[in-house]
Amino acid sequence: MKRKENAPTMKDVAREAGVALGTVSKVFNDIPVGEDYRRRVKEAARRLGYQVNSYARGLKTNKTYSAALILPDITTPFFSELAQAVCQALAARQYKTILSLTAFDPEAEQRCIQMVQQNKVDGIIGLTYNPNLKVDPDLPYVSIDRYFSPNVPCVASDNFGGGQLAAEKLLELGCARPLFLRIWSGVPGEPDKRWDGFESVWRRRGLDCTSLHLKDEEGFEPFRSFLSSHMDQGRLAFDGIFCVNDALAVRVRAMLEELGVRVPDDVQLIGFDGVRRFITEDFHCSTIVQPVLRLAETSVDLLLREDRSNLPSLVCLPVSYAPGGTTWE
Amino acid sequence: MKRKENAPTMKDVAREAGVALGTVSKVFNDIPVGEDYRRRVKEAARRLGYQVNSYARGLKTNKTYSAALILPDITTPFFSELAQAVCQALAARQYKTILSLTAFDPEAEQRCIQMVQQNKVDGIIGLTYNPNLKVDPDLPYVSIDRYFSPNVPCVASDNFGGGQLAAEKLLELGCARPLFLRIWSGVPGEPDKRWDGFESVWRRRGLDCTSLHLKDEEGFEPFRSFLSSHMDQGRLAFDGIFCVNDALAVRVRAMLEELGVRVPDDVQLIGFDGVRRFITEDFHCSTIVQPVLRLAETSVDLLLREDRSNLPSLVCLPVSYAPGGTTWE
């Protein structure tokens, strides 16, 4: 019942194969070695069930082939898709993913950084909210959705463009009284630009655009009363609503219908994110789709890029529009 | 622009503090050491920005404080909740989580096992489909939802009880013509018992119970024609349907309504899993709720338990019923 069944080491393999230690090392590092030697080593390793010890290797080489992924949460559909995509992109490059969840807590974020640094990861991909995270400047770091400084690459969707796209779509569908709806996260970030882009379109046309910031902790009551105060004889004062994300859009849709406002007939509704919902692949709301796979690919790409001298400080990836039943098209 | 800014080591700290190497080690392992020494070491470490090197420590101690979590996918709501819960349960015990995704591919599962073994994890929690996975018997392994052998602990919800519960609920609501609906995964596992439990209740009452196994690759057409052939003048031959999971239930609900069958008025529908949907906390179908948090807690508990001599081979956790609009209550 002993759990210390000492695993075979290179030394064992070397003895078994009758070759030198260094030769075994070469075989497992794909360094040219005589064909007969290589065979004997492989054979001996198979017999002994030898496996390279990553910890010894990591200690020696200072390279661990592991990266940390720091996220607030992975049950939110957008985050879960992102996590999956990043994990797969890393795996495709033979990297392990160390997953750290922060629950949106800035201190937890810092603790995670600390922990994965001790763990000698080769890099960190973080989606964080702590405005002054401290991270070893010598450790590759890629930030998603939050810009830190010129020498920390930030990868994000084209949030500004997405906001514009939503506005243009609503215009095209004949809307003239737009409402922008968001939940205030408390920390500035790239997603704020959704509003900037949205508003810029209306302003350019000389149209007014109302915006409402909900506070997460206050729930939906403020919104309900806001709506009531903007209704006149069952008619809503807005004919187009852009929500900062799909989760919000779905809830807004439910509340509107509850109030007797028909979607999309009375008001057109567009969300943001565009993750595949449930198992089924269709959308529950019209939305601006973030290119999740490309976000992940790009982040990993930047993280593992050998030449770190000319990294971009911000990469914006193009979004697209996907109708989903809450707009006429 | 050099990225090899050699991090300070214990030796550096020892020199800086004017103490021996071993003393520094003791300080960072909470081994009693003279108070003045301890202070000097702490101080020196702070000045140098010293951090323990987990790889050196892991090599020496053969303990890495990391565990692997092997899952098919984390975008599926149930898996994403499970992953989150496991990750958090591990973090609460100071363990890192190495996340490996397999996409339901048995060979990928084996490769993941291989990889995390090389990586000297302290244990593996796996939700896998490969019936003959090979894993080092000396490495703690906990299986979720799939029973392997008496000495590999398996953690699962009480699937049999859940099936019974669903049946009893339908009975209670007056159903007498039940249908069980599942997607055939191709590999036997604990979730199969949902059917066993469900059926046992009807049989005991002398009632017949129909069951239909959909094949994932065939889509929903077979189901649609099955339904049509079981309808008589717009009336469905069943008054209660139990789906093997919520994702299926949600799709079935949509199809039923499309066919003019009202839920829950014409037929009552119960799913299985009970994960929190979207951001909003309400359910889109009545369901048997799996205790995700307890599944995770229990798995981690078994994985890290010191005394591995008397591990249970199967732990069943109690499920509960949650109405969600697709039943009368």
Place this chain on the structure above:
DNA sequence: CTTGCAATATGAAACGTTACATATGCCGTG
């Protein structure tokens, strides 16, 4: 003022690798 003992700090060896300087063998050439 010794001596002995307990308490505590010290430093070398080892963990399983990689990398490099050295040793070995082989072959062609003078």
Place this chain on the structure above:
DNA sequence: CACGGCATATGTAACGTTTCATATTGCAAG
């Protein structure tokens, strides 16, 4: 036949820890 040069295998010194046998210190007792 001896020698230089090349290719390839060898073995040792790190990497940054922990651990344990040993050295040092302080203090009480003889």
